[in-house]
Amino acid sequence: MSTVKIFAGKGTLNLAEKIAKIYDSPLGSITSQKFSDGELHVSLNESVRGCDVFLIQSTNPPSDNLFELLLMIDAAKRASAKYITVVIPYFGYARQDRKDKPRVSIGAKLMANLLTAAGAHRLMTMDLHAGQIQGFFDLPVDHLDGTAIFVPYLRNLNLPELVFAAPDVGGSARARTYAKFFEAEMVICDKHRKRANEIASMQVIGDVKDKNVVLVDDMIDTAGTISKAAAIIMEKGALSVRAVCTHGVLSGKAYENIESSVLEEVLIADTIPVRHESSKIKVLTVADLFAKGIRRIHSHESISELFI
Secondary structure (H helix, E strand, O other): OOOEEEEEOHHHHHHHHHHHHHHOOOEOOEEEEEOOOOOEEEEEOOOOOOOEEEEEOOOOOOOHHHHHHHHHHHHHHHOOOOEEEEEEOOOOOOOOOOOOOOOOOOHHHHHHHHHHHHOOOEEEEEOOOOHHHHHHOOOOEEEEOOHHHHHHHHHHHOOOOEEEEEOOHHHHHHHHHHHHHHOOEEEEEEEEEEEOOEEEEEEEEOOOOOOEEEEEEEEEOOOHHHHHHHHHHHHOOOOEEEEEEEEEOOOOOHHHHHHOOOOOOEEEEOOOOOOOOOOOEEEEOOHHHHHHHHHHHHOOOOOHHHOO
């Protein structure tokens, strides 16, 4: 069986180190430097000829993270790696998965084209904004599920009268998945936007009175939607509100919005490095899940057993 080599970009270095430690293989040596004009240069400092190479990098902003990953793929391909798997814990541009108005780009499809053109053979990621993005790729996609880390945590809380809530209609399938695990009810927060990151109105569809509510989403960006949904749910008589959002993008006034909100806690994964500490933000690691995924891909085993 071919040797496994794991490399990481700068954007997800802490998570990559945890993954490599659990996998019991040191991170490969890589040099990534930036010229004075901003141009990136990447080189692998050890042989990968004939190896199964895993390149770990989330593609959250800035765009350097994406381009660094593309250069890593190209470097591995030109160094005669046998098989290149890109491990993207957070797949950026996933919100741009369709034409919702005339003359707009479809960023998620462009991402798929770039990764394929660079030379990737396989993609492993987690909690895509929309599952159908897997269809943008003409290569195997292993789509890990955050329920594997969040469900056990929520079970340990032993919350009575539990209800799961979708912060918008598009997230109803995700919330329903959690509700099924707990045999609980589900409600939907129907929102209307004037423009991106700005909510015009919101209403709760379903009963939350005297319930402990868990809002479920794939990511939390400015925390505006989650904070407003939590406030409306509490106004409707809920006992408590917390949130599960896999990817902590946390841009703009996100930390301020979370701290000033009625949310008891916000659970996120470490797919994106957390820039600031917050008493309300709880970070759960996905390192063990990805390490097991890498091991199973290398040994040609099914990864479906990693799902709950």
